[in-house]
Amino acid sequence: MSGQIEEAQSAIRQGIDERIDQVIDPLTSLVESFILFPLPIPGSEAQVPFVVLWLVIAALVFTFYFRFINLRGLAHGFRLVRGDFNDPRAAGEVTHFQALATALSGTVGLGNIAGVAIAVSVGGPGAVVWMMLAGFLGMSSKFVECTLGVKHRRINADGSVSGGPMWYLSRGLADRGPALARLGKICAVVFAIFCIGGSFGGANMFQSNQSFQQVLSVTGGTDSWFFGRGWLFGLILAFFVGLVIIGGIRSIARVTSKIVPLMATIYITAGLVIIAVHIDQVPAAFALMFSSALGVNSVAGGALGVLAIGFQRAAFSSEAGIGSAAIAHSAVQTSEPVSEGLVALYEPFIDTVIVCTITALVIIISGAYVAGGSMSGVELTSEAFASVIGWFPYVLAVAVLLFAYSTMLAWSYYGLKCWTFLFGESRQVEYSYKILFLLFVVLGASVQLGAVIGFSDAMILAMAFPNLLGIYFLLPTVRRELDRYWAKVKAGQLPVFRKGSSVPVTPASAGLKP
Amino acid sequence: MSEVYLVGLDGSDCGIRALEVAVRQAGLTGARLVISYVIPWSPFTFSTPEENALRHRRREEELTRATEMILLPEKERLEENGIECEIVARHGHPAKTLVQLAVEYEATFMVVGTSGDTPLKTRILGGTASALIQIAPCPIMVVP
Numbered sequence: 001m002s003g004q005i006e007e008a009q010s011a012i013r014q015g016i017d018e019r020i021d022q023v024i025d026p027l028t029s030l031v032e033s034f035i036l037f038p039l040p041i042p043g044s045e046a047q048v049p050f051v052v053l054w055l056v057i058a059a060l061v062f063t064f065y066f067r068f069i070n071l072r073g074l075a076h077g078f079r080l081v082r083g084d085f086n087d088p089r090a091a092g093e094v095t096h097f098q099a100l101a102t103a104l105s106g107t108v109g110l111g112n113i114a115g116v117a118i119a120v121s122v123g124g125p126g127a128v129v130w131m132m133l134a135g136f137l138g139m140s141s142k143f144v145e146c147t148l149g150v151k152h153r154r155i156n157a158d159g160s161v162s163g164g165p166m167w168y169l170s171r172g173l174a175d176r177g178p179a180l181a182r183l184g185k186i187c188a189v190v191f192a193i194f195c196i197g198g199s200f201g202g203a204n205m206f207q208s209n210q211s212f213q214q215v216l217s218v219t220g221g222t223d224s225w226f227f228g229r230g231w232l233f234g235l236i237l238a239f240f241v242g243l244v245i246i247g248g249i250r251s252i253a254r255v256t257s258k259i260v261p262l263m264a265t266i267y268i269t270a271g272l273v274i275i276a277v278h279i280d281q282v283p284a285a286f287a288l289m290f291s292s293a294l295g296v297n298s299v300a301g302g303a304l305g306v307l308a309i310g311f312q313r314a315a316f317s318s319e320a321g322i323g324s325a326a327i328a329h330s331a332v333q334t335s336e337p338v339s340e341g342l343v344a345l346y347e348p349f350i351d352t353v354i355v356c357t358i359t360a361l362v363i364i365i366s367g368a369y370v371a372g373g374s375m376s377g378v379e380l381t382s383e384a385f386a387s388v389i390g391w392f393p394y395v396l397a398v399a400v401l402l403f404a405y406s407t408m409l410a411w412s413y414y415g416l417k418c419w420t421f422l423f424g425e426s427r428q429v430e431y432s433y434k435i436l437f438l439l440f441v442v443l444g445a446s447v448q449l450g451a452v453i454g455f456s457d458a459m460i461l462a463m464a465f466p467n468l469l470g471i472y473f474l475l476p477t478v479r480r481e482l483d484r485y486w487a488k489v490k491a492g493q494l495p496v497f498r499k500g501s502s503v504p505v506t507p508a509s510a511g512l513k514p
Numbered sequence: 515m516s517e518v519y520l521v522g523l524d525g526s527d528c529g530i531r532a533l534e535v536a537v538r539q540a541g542l543t544g545a546r547l548v549i550s551y552v553i554p555w556s557p558f559t560f561s562t563p564e565e566n567a568l569r570h571r572r573r574e575e576e577l578t579r580a581t582e583m584i585l586l587p588e589k590e591r592l593e594e595n596g597i598e599c600e601i602v603a604r605h606g607h608p609a610k611t612l613v614q615l616a617v618e619y620e621a622t623f624m625v626v627g628t629s630g631d632t633p634l635k636t637r638i639l640g641g642t643a644s645a646l647i648q649i650a651p652c653p654i655m656v657v658p
Binding site for chain 2: 086091095099102106155160257260328331409413414
């Protein structure tokens with residue numbers, strides 16, 4: 001008897017989830033089909049979403065326009081991150097390292113763990129190669145964005161710093177004449193709208209959805225107590241997000257910001273261990289990746305189809321060209337905008353080129369990937385790790401939860417900045433955004449993966465339209481900044497402050513004495 | 515070249531005793547006094563976007579607080595007794611930043627207190643004073 005009641009109850013609960021699904025699905029499909037408008041590729045059945053083409057072309061243009069800054073800037077970028085040029089007199093301000101770490105905690109996450117798995121299961125192993133290439137090109141996009149983010153940031157009346165595409169689009173283009181000023185304003189507003197959408201979609205619903213899936217699979221799949229109780233999981237997650245963004249409990253955010261890098265290290269180490277165990281299979285895995293990248297035995301309509309999937313996942317994983325990172329990078333202490341751009345090169349490099357390659361290798365060499373298999377997303381990654389380290393799914397579940405949590409916190413801030421850009425800064429305005437944000441956390445855990453992915457892809461990728469359109473007009477400014485900075489670097493005119501000795505070692509230090 | 519004594523305060527009584535020793539010595543040699551306070555801070559910590567956006571303002575607040583609550587009262591107390599001194603507050607790793615200040619002010623002698631860190635931290639990482647002894651660019655006195 002009690003069993004029957006329970007069954008009935010669970011049917012009702014299942015019903016809640018399904019009903020939410022039914023309501024949200026047509027809506028998300030509409031947005032999705034609008035933004036991911038597919039372009040047919042001539043001579044192939046495959047289609048490539050216009051926005052993906054838009055992102056890749058921009059990344060290519062930037063790479064050539066700045067003469068492979070993504071290669072030649074890396075060494076100097078590393079010295080900047082290490083703090084060689086940090087003036088001790090500015091100690092206490094946001095350093096290059098901190099800006100990079102903060103931006104990374106917003107992007108390292110499900111895009112790398114689940115995104116790669118999705119790319120592999122949908123596009124075959126070859127999609128990963130294109131993902132890496134897109135990540136490499138995306139470094140140039142990040143460079144441009146973050147340079148502009150710092151150049152056109154705004155110091156508010158209360159001493160806080162605001163930056164990001166909404167500011168460089170509106171202020172940067174305003175500097176270039178009245179016609180472009182109008183375009184800049186439009187781009188900024190459209191960007192802000194999409195960013196708010198993205199902060200509800202990919203950075204929120206998708207995260208909440210995937211962490212629920214992971215908890216579900218660790219606690220026993222369909223036998224799990226949580227099965228069909230996605231909304232409850234969503235409520236719990238929303239509670240913890242709310243503690244930070246509404247309750248203002250900074251200590252949680254601070255703890256998260258320290259644990260996330262730790263989890264990332266554990267994840268990368270575990271990945272390397274698995275690769276080391278199967279080291280003999282690595283060449284074969286690479287061979288498989290490259291051959292299927294060129295369309296041999298590919299799943300999704302030839303080489304171009306695979307390419308489209310890889311590029312799309314890379315855009316989602318690195319967010320290069322999307323504009324979000326410029327918000328996080330803009331608080332850095334520097335008088336040279338280009339320096340932060342060079343630091344930002346490391347973002348796609350770490351989170352798309354390195355982390356995604358490791359994940360992909362693990363998935364392929366562990367044998368978890370079976371062409372046409374049913375597993376996708378985090379599940380596939382989890383299975384791959386479990387094949388070598390049996391208890392790793394539990395660690396991964398915790399990691400996924402934390403990554404999701406930190407991504408949500410970071411994006412709640414990005415979204416909020418855009419929200420206040422549109423509606424002005426006041427307590428009511430801020431609270432209205434935060435409450436909406438929490439609502440989407442619950443929604444995300446309740447809906448099906450397909451609906452969530454479509455929506456999140458669409459909104460996040462759409463940010464690239466206004467962002468990159470405006471950036472094209474700002475390229476000459478960035479070029480001038482870069483040339484000036486680079487000349488300074490070459491001439492040894494940047495004061496170097498070595499760690500430890502703390503004694504400036506260049507002539508520029510002459511003015512340092514009080 | 516005139517003598518410059520650099521004193522590192524840490525907000526404890528021990529730091530005040532270090533200052534007193536420095537004042538007495540400076541009185542004998544006619545050295546210039548520089549009183550410093552280092553706010554512990556690392557360039558390699560992890561922070562949230564919101565913290566970063568507010569960081570510039572926080573930093574100013576921290577410097578003002580350190581100056582007004584720790585450094586200025588000592589400066590005024592010394593000036594009442596007719597003793598001149600300079601004050602400086604800065605963020606950073608305590609020992610390394612003190613060394614940096616010693617270089618900048620061309621200090622010929624440093625005086626610091628032994629306490630300031632918690633016992634556990636001292637045991638694991640070594641206190642500021644013991645680290646300073648290793649890397650100081652000039653003679654140093656540690657006051658218990």
